[in-house]
Amino acid sequence: MPPTESARALRILVASSIPSPIEEPFLSTLIAQKNIAVRSIVDSAEWKTSTPYASIPNVSTDRSQPCRPFSDHDDVHRTAAELCAWADLLVLAPMDANTLAKMLHGVTDSLILEILRSWDVSKRTLLVLGMSTLMWENPMTKKQISKIRRKWNWVRVLHPLLWTFESKGKRYLPWEGREELMGAIQNQLDLMTLGQDVDVSMGQTPKHSLSLRPAAKPSSPLPPEIWSMILDFTGDWELAKRLNVYTTLPTPQCWLRAASKEGPHSFMDKLEWAILTGTLDDVKHLFNTHTAPQWLSSQAVRIIMRFAMVPLLYYLESNHADLFWASFGHAFLPDKASAVFGRVEILEYWRTSPTFLNKEYTVDAIDGASRAGFVHILEWWRNSGLPMKYSEAALEQASSRGQIEVLEWWKRASMRDDGHVRTSGDESEPEGSVPPTRKPLRLKPGKAISFATQAGSLSTLRWWVTSTIPFSHEDTVAKLASTHGHVDILDFWQLLHGEKMIYDNQVLVGATKMGHRDVLEWWKKSGLRVEYKTCDIEEALEDGVEGVKGQQVRRWWALNGLNLGVGTSEWMRTKVLNQS
Known part of the structure; x- marks a missing residue:
């Protein structure tokens, strides 16, 4: 996988x-x-x-x-x-x-x-x-x-x-x-x-944009000390600087030079600092007094995206078209606004901008929003009037992350009038006059069940089982749960399927290689017939983890009938766990 x-x-x-x-x-x-x-x-x-x-x-x-x-x-x-x-x-x-x-x-x-x-x-x-x-x-x-x-x-x-x-x-x-x-x-x-190190739980304000501040500071019903305590609690230094609130948080490494007493030196450093702490007029002044660069730094782009600085995007689009296109052109805005920053404001700006007449975007936008848990972004795309581009990764990554709300959204969005979901193989269209934006979406489960198992998300596995949505790759659950040490999933899967549970000898091989003694013990006590070959287990022990976990599985096998000093025919013979 x-x-x-x-x-x-x-x-x-x-x-x-x-x-x-x-x-x-x-x-x-x-x-x-x-x-x-x-x-x-x-x-x-x-x-x-x-x-x-x-x-x-x-x-x-x-x-x-x-x-x-x-x-x-x-x-x-x-x-x-x-x-x-x-x-x-x-x-x-x-x-x-x-x-x-x-x-x-x-x-x-x-x-x-x-x-x-x-x-x-x-x-x-x-x-x-x-x-x-x-x-x-x-x-x-x-x-x-x-x-x-x-x-x-x-x-x-x-x-x-x-x-x-x-x-x-x-x-x-x-x-x-x-x-x-x-x-x-x-x-x-x-x-x-950009965005791979962004904590999507920080700085998300779906309803209101933290754009460039107006020249006049708005009045606050809370005293400054309370705001400082709140923002110190969030651990978000950038948000505190953006809101002009005093903070005792340490300055991040990437801002040390700009935040020092000497202040920023290069034009790009000054521009980044103005974008974070200043007004739109401050940014305009810098552009009016310096030669515009070929592109913005990744830090400047990140701050603009994170705080949904739509007025600044309008300014760059109108006055510095080449710079704007080099930094935000093609599918960058919709993909990153959807998958990384969760900013509806930027998506709406992109949808109505004359620069983006072709409305280019990739499956990363909706797939990424599903992974990040951005239900409000998925809903925006559903109502945007634009075609929905997505792949199997949407449900696979949401399942891996345990994003139950996202899975529920996809289920609702795929529901037909007859109460059944529309899956990837279902080419039928709803009868009557239905707006294109409200037609049931085709679900693409892909290997969602495998991703959920590998990540150890029992709640996601339960959701899929009770969802009434057809899915495949059930045969991978026992193997992946064993390889990755998820005993609770093995318990659930056996309770669900009993003796009809699908598995093979790889469940013992994977658990041995990864050092999961508790999984080996689970299979021993499961009451299920589990086969293995001495040659496979020996190879798994040789290639497997070392240290304490490696010693534990070696000791477990020694106590449960594994004998490495046998002849070739015995070495390759199929055996049953706990049976001679």
Whole structure:
């Protein structure tokens, strides 16, 4: 089963349509970074000479041309689709003028162009052009770049790689875009991981936004001392600073420099501090007196999202469009507002904003809201008039987290007039005139029962059993409960199914490997026939946990008939627990 909580790496697809001196150093730098996974496509001629990285060649999709190392041209098309699905970010570095022209006209005669034509435009693309100075200065290039900037807002054009021609051949000019490219990638990594350390129980005010404060401080019916006590109790330093309430809480590491006596130094530090503690006028003043950056820091974005600073979003959208799009464009706002911050105000802003006419968002929005327990966010999506995009992860993650209220919401939202829920295989539509927003949603239970078992959420397991919703993967419950040491779930499952409880010899193997002596004892006393092989148990003991838990299961097996000093036939013979 996939993990439910661990943060994954930013997956970057690097594609080069021509050989260049920047490719290998760039890939070396990327591969050395933490939290980044890289796959690359290189020029076919360069691939034949081999590279120190696992790359694939930019083969032709023309069926009359060879396509090695792919088995056939269908394999090329399949690989393009797989890479598009895998990657979070596409980096074209460099792309030559010929490929640029083909891209703008939708041509798909190579693997790179096939990927560009198939690319999900809710995911960003970074473009480094590579061409001669003569081509770069040609009006056609300026026209093409202008079109990309006006029409292709998912593509960010960075500093080009240029060259001239001399008597000795091609001479590359110094490339000044490395820092810009790495900064853009770091920005994407920061935005993707934004919210992974956010406590969703803190700072959530679904009905009222803690936006940028007005110039005049509102009167409070409570004395300042009481407010200080309340906010000290919450442990939320940022909320105290946002509300301008004195606190004795220690300053978080990320705010030490800005909160010091010297105050913030760089423009971004000053901007972050103004966003947290100042007014909208303070933020405007900073922008009016400084050159706007290419993008906001992840800390600035986090504060804007956390406190639903809609007036500031309006200001950035109207006055700093490029900065706004780089920081909040594509699916970022709806996904993070739904899955991480639980802010209806930002969702409503996004829904009505002219910048987001296509209303791009991913399944992460609704799946994440389910995981976080944001019923009010799910209800907003249901009433928004927008299509509901979600996957099996919505119910799987809610089950893993024990979000019973979320599960109840999904059950109500899927209920048909006849009292039955609409599941993923149910294609029937309700009769009569029903508004699209109120049509029963299709439930996608997926492996919800397995996720609940693995997490040890007995209350969730009980909910599924009594919900009348069809679900599968019941055969995994005994094994997962044994492997993860959940005796209470084993008790419940046996009470529910009795002798018809589904299990195999892996229940003892998993418990042994993970050091759960209490689970082994449960199976011994269960009255159920449990088989095992000495070879499997020996392997589990060798590969299993060490320390006290490892010693406990070894001692348990020694007391319950395990003999490792036997012949091969006996070693592989199927035995029954507590029977000779």
